[in-house]
Amino acid sequence: MTLNSRLFSSAVSRSLAVPVLAVLAALPLSAGGVSVDEAAKYLLILATSAGSEGRVACKELDMVIQLKKQEISVDAKANVAWAFTPAQTKFYLGEKKLVVCSSRKLFVDGGAIAFERINGRLTVFYNPANLEKSGIHLPDSFLRSAVKV
Numbered sequence: 001m002t003l004n005s006r007l008f009s010s011a012v013s014r015s016l017a018v019p020v021l022a023v024l025a026a027l028p029l030s031a032g033g034v035s036v037d038e039a040a041k042y043l044l045i046l047a048t049s050a051g052s053e054g055r056v057a058c059k060e061l062d063m064v065i066q067l068k069k070q071e072i073s074v075d076a077k078a079n080v081a082w083a084f085t086p087a088q089t090k091f092y093l094g095e096k097k098l099v100v101c102s103s104r105k106l107f108v109d110g111g112a113i114a115f116e117r118i119n120g121r122l123t124v125f126y127n128p129a130n131l132e133k134s135g136i137h138l139p140d141s142f143l144r145s146a147v148k149v
Contacts, residue, residue: 033117034102039082040066042115042124043100047072047080050098050136057081057097059088079136083111098136104149113146125149 040063047056054071055078058064063082064074081092083099086109092099093110101111104125112130116123124146131138 034115034122036062036066037069038122039063039102039115040070040072042122043067043080043082044070044072046098046100046113046138046142047078049138049142050080052078052080052098055080057092057095060084079134093130093133096133096135098134098138099130107149123147 043056043063044054047053055073055075056067057076057078058067058074058081060082063084067074067082079097081088081095081097081099082101083089083092083106084102086106089099089101089106089109089111098113099106099111100113100115101107102114104111104114104116106114107125107127107130110130110133112127112134114125116125125148126138126143126146127149
């Protein structure tokens with residue numbers, strides 16, 4: 001390896017390091033920045049509003065642990081479900097559940113509600129068409145406090 005090739009190699013490495021670090025730093029923000037613990041608390045309120053008091057369907061291990069800590073029963077028969085992936089979202093929508101998601105990006109797969117952090121504040125988003133598909137009616141007071149997408 002010559003001196004010129006080593007210099008070129010290190011220059012390329014440095015030029016790629018900044019964009020890669022920028023992308024990695026942005027990942028928590030793009031995921032909404034809502035902790036599993038915080039989302040579990042809001043799921044309890046949402047489940048109660050949807051008539052599934054104290055019960056949520058969930059397959060995501062981290063959320064299952066947090067739900068149990070909040071004394072929420074993880075029940076496949078609950079009419080409210082937490083989805084973290086497109087596959088989970090589609091599955092729960094197929095079962096006519098109110099699908100609560102980790103991101104609005106899952107609305108295209110059938111998610112109805114999403115918790116995200118916008119400018120440091122927790123914001124609740126809802127998709128009216130997907131909410132209607134679930135067959136679950138949420139109180140108007142809840143819908144007025146959420147952002148319609």
